[in-house]
Amino acid sequence: MAFPKKKLQGLVAATITPMTENGEWHNRRRPVPERLRASPGCRGVGDKREGQAQHAAEIGADGIAVIAPFFLKPWTKDILINFLKEVAAAAPALPFYYYHIPALTGVKIRAEELLDGILDKIPTFQGLKFSDTDLLDFGQCVDQNRQQQFAFLFGVDEQLLSALVMGATGAVGSTYNYLGKKTNQMLEAFEQKDFSLALNYQFCIQRFINFVVKLGFGVSQTKAIMTLVSGIPMGPPRLPLQKASREFTDSAEAKLKSLDFLSFTDLKDGNLEAGS
Numbered sequence: 001m002a003f004p005k006k007k008l009q010g011l012v013a014a015t016i017t018p019m020t021e022n023g024e025w026h027n028r029r030r031p032v033p034e035r036l037r038a039s040p041g042c043r044g045v046g047d048k049r050e051g052q053a054q055h056a057a058e059i060g061a062d063g064i065a066v067i068a069p070f071f072l073k074p075w076t077k078d079i080l081i082n083f084l085k086e087v088a089a090a091a092p093a094l095p096f097y098y099y100h101i102p103a104l105t106g107v108k109i110r111a112e113e114l115l116d117g118i119l120d121k122i123p124t125f126q127g128l129k130f131s132d133t134d135l136l137d138f139g140q141c142v143d144q145n146r147q148q149q150f151a152f153l154f155g156v157d158e159q160l161l162s163a164l165v166m167g168a169t170g171a172v173g174s175t176y177n178y179l180g181k182k183t184n185q186m187l188e189a190f191e192q193k194d195f196s197l198a199l200n201y202q203f204c205i206q207r208f209i210n211f212v213v214k215l216g217f218g219v220s221q222t223k224a225i226m227t228l229v230s231g232i233p234m235g236p237p238r239l240p241l242q243k244a245s246r247e248f249t250d251s252a253e254a255k256l257k258s259l260d261f262l263s264f265t266d267l268k269d270g271n272l273e274a275g276s
C-alpha cells in the first residue's frame, strides 16, 4: 500500500468569523475598499472575485482559493475553468487553489476532470481543497497528479483518515477550531504508522460529529461550540442563518464532556486549548 511520501502539512481551522450582535465583524482590521464592495447594477460575480484576488495580492496574501459560482452555475468543465482562469489571472503571482464543495455550490463537476491539464490553463494552480465525500474522485485527483507538487487539502473532517490513506497532504475544516488537538493526535499516529490508534481517534471524532449532525449542524452550531470551548464569544451567524439553540449547545457540551474532549479546568486557567 502506498502512503504519501510528503510530510503532512497539518490542519487549518476553517474561518468562522466572529461577529458582534449588530453584524459587524469583530476582527476586521481595515475597511473593504470601495471597488470591492458589492455594487448595484450589472457587475458580474466574476468581476467581484477578480477584484478580491487583486486585493489579496495587494495585502500580501499567501494564496487564493476560489469556489465555483453557485448563482449562475457553470455546466461544463471548460466553462468552470474559464471562470477560474480569469480570477487567477487577476493575481498572477499568487498560488491558486480550487475549493471543491459541491454540497454548498451545487456544482458537481468532478475535481478529477477539472485537474486534468489545469496547469496549461492556470499556471499558478497550486492545489485543491476537497470538501466532498466522494473518495473515488479524491483518490483519482491524487493518483493522476503524482508528478505534480499539488497540495491536496481534505475538508470532510469525519473522513480525514480515509483521505490520508488516499494521499491527502493536509486538511481544512470547521471542527479543527475545537477538535484540533484530537485530530493532531490522529495525524501523529498516522505518521507513526500506528493505524489502529489513528482509527481510534477518527472513530472518537466521528462519534461527536455524528451526534451533532443528527441534531442539525452548520456554521451557527460551529460558532456556538467554538464559544463554548474557547470562552471567546463568537456572536451570532449572519442572516439567513439562525443562532444555535440553547438545547443544541447543552447537548453538544454534554457530548464533548462524555468523550473527554473538554477539560474545563484548563479553560478556567485561561488555557484555550480543548481536548485531552
Ligand SMILES: CC(=O)N[C@@H]([C@@H](O)[C@H](O)[C@H](O)CO)[C@@H](O)CC(=O)C(=O)O
Residues within 6 Å of the ligand: 014, 015, 103, 104, 131, 155, 156, 157, 158, 172, 173, 174, 175, 209
Ligand atoms: C460542508 C462543510 O461545512 N464542510 C466543512 C467541514 O469542516 C464540516 O463542517 C465537517 O466535516 C463536519 O461535517 C468544511 O469542509 C468547510 C468549511 O468549514 C469552510 O469552508 O468554512
